[in-house]
Amino acid sequence: MxxxxxxxxxxxxxxxxxxxxxxxxxxxxxxxxxxxxxxxxxxxxxxxxxxxxxxxxxxxxxxxxxxxxxxxxxxxxxxxxxxxxxxxxxxxxxxxxRHNEPIELLERMHEPEPASDPVEIDAERRRLDQCLAALEDRQRCVIRTAFFDGCTYEELASRSGVPLGTMKSWIRRGLLRLKECLEK
Incomplete structure (x- = not known):
């Protein structure tokens, strides 16, 4: 399918x-x-x-x-x-x-493969991986951490040692780039 x-x-x-x-x-x-x-x-x-x-x-x-x-x-x-x-x-x-390790440690953690099911589409997964890989390392890391760990902007800012406004900007710009890439 x-x-x-x-x-x-x-x-x-x-x-x-x-x-x-x-x-x-x-x-x-x-x-x-x-x-x-x-x-x-x-x-x-x-x-x-x-x-x-x-x-x-x-x-x-x-x-x-x-x-x-x-x-x-x-x-x-x-x-x-x-x-x-x-x-x-x-x-x-x-x-x-939740995980309170610094963001840099989370970047090195192996991300487990998602549960497979008949709906999972390999082509979409590869495309998403390619678009994520095109992001800056810090943007990719905070977006993944926000999504998979459910961290708030405040938690991410604290763990990364950056001001809240900076964290919001990183995520916003990263999501915009991700959306742009996925729409191509």
């Missing part, structure tokens, strides 16, 4: 879920849960928390599938952002201390 077919399949499932189609919801879960669980596991220190958050993600999808806009994001991106945001919410509520 190519990228367009996957996107159309998931978009159709989300439209059906918006109409409370339980079989479409079950199929959506089968196709996307491994990837979303991988995101939750990466961000949360306890597996049980990741499992709870994954359940919250799908409850949110069931109730808010009508909000999905295919013009703004691919279905898997929209689902991944829900998983990321729910994981960040769990971290904030629990007051769990």
């Amino acid at each position: 190519d990228a367009d077919e996957s996107r159309q399949l998931l978009s159709g499932m989300l439209r059906a879920v918006a109409n409370h189609d339980r079989s479409a919801f079950a199929a959506l879960y089968r196709l996307t849960s491994a990837k979303l669980f991988g995101i939750c596991l990466r961000m949360l220190p306890q597996r049980s928390d990741a499992e709870d958050v994954l359940q919250e993600v799908y409850v949110t999808v069931w109730h808010k599938a009508t909000l999905y806009d295919g013009q703004r994001a691919s279905p898997i991106t929209w689902l991944a952002m829900i998983a990321r945001n729910k994981s960040i919410d769990r971290l904030r509520v629990s007051g769990v201390e």
Whole structure:
């Protein structure tokens, strides 16, 4: 299945879920849960928390599938952002201390491969990797840390030893370059 077919399949499932189609919801879960669980596991220190958050993600999808806009994001991106945001919410509520190593140490850490599932598209992954590689090292590192660890701008600035405004500028410029590259 190519990228367009996957996107159309998931978009159709989300439209059906918006109409409370339980079989479409079950199929959506089968196709996307491994990837979303991988995101939750990466961000949360306890597996049980990741499992709870994954359940919250799908409850949110069931109730808010009508909000999905295919013009703004691919279905898997929209689902991944829900998983990321729910994981960040769990971290904030629990007051769990996340990785507090300096950013430079995180740059050297091996990033595990994401959970594979039928929706994962190799061509898109290579393109994203190429665009990330085109960023400056510090921009790439803080964007990955913000996304995968759910760090706030304040946490990133503190860990990097730079002013908050500088951190915001690094991330904003990096995201703009990333978006520009991905749109080519």
